[in-house]
Amino acid sequence: MSMQPDAGGALFPAEPGAVLRERPRLINLAYRFLGSLADAEDVVQETYVRWYAMSAQQQAAIVSPGGWLTKVASRICLDLLGSARARREKYVGEWLPEPLPDRAEWGGGRAEASGDPADRVTLDESVGMAFLVVLEAMTPAERVAFILHDVFRYPFGDIAEIVGRTPAACRQLAASARRRVGAHRSEGADRGQRAGVVGDFKQAWESQDIKALIGLLDPDVTVVSDGGGLVRTTLEPLGGGEEVAQSLLFVSARTPDAKILERSVNGQPGLVVEHEGTVVSVLAFDIVDGRIQHIWAVRNPEKLRPWAS
Numbered sequence: 001m002s003m004q005p006d007a008g009g010a011l012f013p014a015e016p017g018a019v020l021r022e023r024p025r026l027i028n029l030a031y032r033f034l035g036s037l038a039d040a041e042d043v044v045q046e047t048y049v050r051w052y053a054m055s056a057q058q059q060a061a062i063v064s065p066g067g068w069l070t071k072v073a074s075r076i077c078l079d080l081l082g083s084a085r086a087r088r089e090k091y092v093g094e095w096l097p098e099p100l101p102d103r104a105e106w107g108g109g110r111a112e113a114s115g116d117p118a119d120r121v122t123l124d125e126s127v128g129m130a131f132l133v134v135l136e137a138m139t140p141a142e143r144v145a146f147i148l149h150d151v152f153r154y155p156f157g158d159i160a161e162i163v164g165r166t167p168a169a170c171r172q173l174a175a176s177a178r179r180r181v182g183a184h185r186s187e188g189a190d191r192g193q194r195a196g197v198v199g200d201f202k203q204a205w206e207s208q209d210i211k212a213l214i215g216l217l218d219p220d221v222t223v224v225s226d227g228g229g230l231v232r233t234t235l236e237p238l239g240g241g242e243e244v245a246q247s248l249l250f251v252s253a254r255t256p257d258a259k260i261l262e263r264s265v266n267g268q269p270g271l272v273v274e275h276e277g278t279v280v281s282v283l284a285f286d287i288v289d290g291r292i293q294h295i296w297a298v299r300n301p302e303k304l305r306p307w308a309s
Helices: 020-034 037-052 056-060 065-089 103-108 129-136 140-151 156-163 167-184 191-206 210-216 241-254
Strands: 003-005 011-013 217-226 259-265 268-275 278-288 291-298
Touching (some): 037 065, 065 140, 065 156, 129 167, 129 291, 140 156, 140 167, 156 167, 191 259, 191 268, 191 278, 191 291, 210 217, 210 241, 217 241, 259 278
Parallel strands (some): 217 291
Antiparallel strands (some): 003 011, 259 268, 278 291
């Protein structure tokens, strides 16, 4: 049990569960750092292991348990980000962040019953697939400084302690990351428009209407697929409206009994492909001026765990 000193220096128990209530925030933080819910859960578990490994006196000496947990989790993530680049060099094909469904759709609608804080990742712009993909191009220090400051509003003084640099250097890291995001951010459609385009895309795909598909795709559209070497998929990005449309028709011809469902993917309209009752692919979209510029298709079954019914 965590304890805090009173005015006379004696120890008294902290509010029961106060430390554990930090877990949802830590999950949100770690997922944005790593783009993987599984890795985020591991990070948070390790953070709590380190907390409970301390004595009551050591815990009582910590003025802000929440701040301590954030600092430890962020440092673990920073180390993981450094090693992730080497791991992903060995990854088969393209690596994409793990897609998340809406909370109500989590694990077949069991989110409320499970009570697991991991299902409460806040699905805002900072977990959109386009945003997470841009984060992947950043250095670990840029990513940590940017997310902590611009997304979670931590001061640069606190961030400096985490990344081991001066506050001024952390401010520069965040500014550099902000420029990266700005260079890739476009004035996309609102949610209603996105949903309309995705719905039209689904209908054209199901009806095998290649002309309609091409009309919905930007001429320079790109598709990135992540199978992790576990399922059949293209290993390199595919580009061009006609090429992408033809590829989509080829995919549907291979599995004519597959079902295409409209679902929220990381807080934005997307599609889920089911085959024989199993989710086999989750598609996220970047839509600008009524046309699809990017499609991210996650097919690695290890990344589709939250979508299991």
